[in-house]
Structures are given as structure tokens and as C-alpha cells.
């Protein structure tokens with residue numbers, strides 16, 4: 001079995017898990033979930049000098065990171081419809097959509113972290129900068145929903161996992177306002193069994 005090093009509420013881990021479920025490769029993966037950042041560091045720093053999850057350790061011990069590389073590796077291991085289009089311009093569009101989705105995830109994580117800092121250390125400028133990224137990215141999607149059309153691909157998965165993470169992480173900055181089409185799209189996408197199987201609720 002390959003081993004996927006994970007944390008419970010990471011959009012990037014979720015992306016890998018959704019890709020693995022959608023392609024059937026999940027059967028070959030054991031998921032190792034660290035409950036604290038310290039446990040995660042202990043588990044993955046030997047495999048990834050950046051000490052970030054997800055890391056996929058192959059059967060021969062080779063570690064792969066980050067989520068983009070892992071998802072593309074997973075996509076090489078099955079014969080179903082490919083999540084990464086192989087050729088033509090569709091490939092670049094899907095990779096760019098993945099980058100947009102991952103960027104929303106990065107910005108939501110930084111935004112959540114900044115909001116959680118003590119009053120005297122929190123930077124309104126940093127909050128505004130990260131929120132502007134989430135807001136602009138969701139606006140670009142809202143204004144051209146055709147980007148999300150077509151058979152399931154890694155770009156759609158990245159966007160869905162990032163928006164799910166924003167729902168989980170942010171209580172004061174809500175991306176759904178003014179984004180009704182994107183909200184409807186994710187409601188439908190969330191019905192996929194792979195999204196349901198990897199859902200994590202907002203903490204009480």
C-alpha cells in the first residue's frame with residue numbers, strides 16, 4: 001500500500017483524496033492522519049523538507065509532494081477518464097484552473113491564520129490582501145462559469161476543495177456573497193460521493 005500523510009482539514013489533502021476516489025486509486029492508498037501540526041511535522045519532515053502535507057510515499061519508499069504532483073501521479077495509475085487532460089489546449093486550461101483553486105486555498109489559509117492572531121499582532125493590511133485574492137478569484141469564476149464545465153477534472157476538484165475549506169475556515173469573510181452561480185455549482189459538486197466521503201464540517 002502507498003501511504004498518504006495527511007491532516008484532517010487540509011484542502012490539498014482533500015484534493016488528493018477526491019482524485020484518488022474518483023479514479024479508483026484510493027484502493028491502493030493508506031491514509032495516515034496527524035491530529036496536530038507537531039505530529040504532522042514529525043511524520044513528514046523525513047519525506048518532505050518543506051514539512052507540508054500531503055505527501056504520498058510510494059511502495060518503494062519514494063516520497064511525492066505536493067498535491068499537484070501526487071494528483072498527476074494518481075492519474076497515471078488508472079484507465080478511467082483522466083483528471084488531467086493529456087493534450088490540446090484543454091490541458092493548460094485545466095492546470096490553470098487547478099492553480100486558481102489551489103491559490104484560493106492558500107489565501108484562505110493565510111487569511112484564517114491572520115484573523116486568528118492576537119489583536120496586537122493582527123494586520124488589517126494582510127487580511128485585506130488575502131481576502132482580495134479570494135474575492136477576485138471567485139469573481140473570475142462567477143463571471144465565466146464555463147471554466148468549470150465539462151467532465152470532472154483536477155481544476156474543478158481544486159476549486160471545490162478550496163471553497164469547501166473557505167467555508168470551514170472563515171466565519172467573517174464569506175465568499176458566497178455575490179457569487180450565486182458559484183454557490184450553486186459547488187452545491188451540485190458536493191453531491192459527488194467523493195466530496196461527501198471527504199467532507200469536514202466547520203468546528204462548533
Ligand SMILES: N[C@@H](CCC(=O)N[C@@H](CS)C(=O)NCC(=O)O)C(=O)O
Pocket residue numbers: 007009010011012050051052053054066067068102109
Ligand atoms: N502547494 C502545496 C500546499 C500544501 C500546504 O500548504 N500544506 C499545509 C496544510 S494545508 C501544511 O502542511 N502546512 C504546514 C506547514 O507549512 O508547516 C500542495 O498543493 O500540496
